[in-house]
Amino acid sequence: MKIKKYQAANMAEAMSLIKGELGEDAVILNSKVTFTGGFLGFFKKRGIEVIAAIDPQETRMPAGKKKNMKTKTPAQHSLSTEQKPLPGQGRADFSPKQVGQSPVLKEMGELKKMIQQIQFSQGKETLPGDLPQLKRHLEQQDIDHETIEQLMASLMEGQNASKAEMLQKAKLFLMGKLLPEPISLFQKKYINVVGPTGVGKTTTLAKLAAESALKYRKKVAFITTDTYRIAAIDQLKTYSKILNVPLEVAYNAEDFKKAIERFSHYDAVFIDTAGRNFRNAQYVEDLQDMLSFGDDMETYLVLSLTSKQRDMEDILAQFSSIPISYFIFTKMDETSSYGAMFNMMAKYSINTAFLTNGQNVPDDLVKATPEVIVDVLLGDRYEE
Structure with a gap:
């Protein structure tokens, strides 16, 4: 060629x-x-x-x-009237x-897309219509640059599309970067939440328990291994009274084993873990000594949307020895930037199970699907 x-x-x-x-x-x-x-x-x-x-x-x-x-x-x-570019x-x-569909012309089309992406990255391509506004929005959301360039090149193929059509195409493109929606949550008996301090693990755990009890009609119980903070135990005790579910406090592996035996006839057991400095490898080792991350346990990594993506990646790396089933992103109501959440899901191929947008239990919990994630990214906040 x-x-x-x-x-x-x-x-x-x-x-x-x-x-x-x-x-x-x-x-x-x-x-x-x-x-x-x-x-x-x-x-x-x-x-x-x-x-x-x-x-x-x-x-x-x-x-x-x-x-x-x-x-x-x-x-x-020469270009027909319908094919003429916009002024300038x-x-x-x-x-x-x-031009046909021969292998050679297909290769030319791929080369054309590559040229467009290079021009986007160098700021030399003029975007028509509403594309510059969409591009700025995604940049402000801190979406990965490569994803933005690929999306812009894809949308340039339909320059005559309406704004609604453009947004729908953008939505489908971004959803395609994520894993499909999980068939069902709470399929395993033991639901465990892990993550750094300050992300709202205990409140989130109470919301999950309420979701399981009220929506899925399961008989639930609590176990907490967070014995480093008295306030955390008191907080979970309060939630257990509100939801009318039993609670066991496990100070060591033996206590945890006894709690598991006590709740053997329950449908779902929700386990709260200590929120400590995620940069301390000993924290994860203590978790592995305490808990048995077997086939009957789902583990949710709780991350705050107010955190930087680099910190999120460091936290995920620290927990790499633990099988992470899903992300849960908290504090959606405390930020207007959601790009790090999308980037984490796309980069590491991990679904998000829930978003939280407030402190109210059992409310302020949103089931996350690829469509919900992209809608939040593009502007729909899901306040209710």
Whole structure:
């Protein structure tokens, strides 16, 4: 495949240059308006830059066959009224229906997308319509740059779409970056929450227990291993009274084993763990000594949406020796930035089970699905 860049005063001149050098079977991959020269920012000369390509095999077609083919005129190479770029955009799109679906042309289309992504990353591509606003919003949300570039390149293929259609396409693209919605939660008997101090694990655990008891009609119980803070035990005791469920405090592995035996006939047992400095590896080792992370336990890593993504990744790495079933992101009501949540889910292929948006038990708990995550990201806060 031969690819070449052309500079010309206008599209007609560029098409003439391309036809003269590459022939009538050349395909335009990309074009944009350029400005050169000038003095103190004035009197710049407007031009156009075009990237075109040709497959050498196409030019070696037998002469007899070429005679039977219709000869394309320069006018057929130019853009139709419907295909003309927006003013100042100077960009020609040739859809697969126009250029066919041969492997070579498919490769050209892929090259075109790569060129677009490079231009987006270098700030050289002019985005039409509402795309600049969407791009700024996702950047403000701290969405991964590569994801934004891929999305913009995808949306550029449908420049004539309405704003509603564009948002729907963006939504489907972002949902495609996440794992499908889990079939069901609370499938295992033991529900364990882990995470650093200050993320709201105990309150979240009470919300999960209420969800299980009220929605799934399960007989539930509490075990807490957080004996480092008296306030944490008192807090869970209060929740156990409100929900009318039993509570056992485990100070060591033997206590934990006895609690498990006591609650053997319960449907679901919710386990609260100590919130300590996640950078201390001993914390995770103590958890593994205390709990048995077997096949009958679901473990939820609780993270705060007010945390930086780098801290979230450090926390996940610290708990890497423990099988994490799902994320739970708390404090949705305390921030307006949700990009780190999306990035964590997409990068590590871990679903989010719930979001929390307040302190009220059993309220302020939102079941998270890929659609809910993307809706929150794009502006729907799910306050209720």
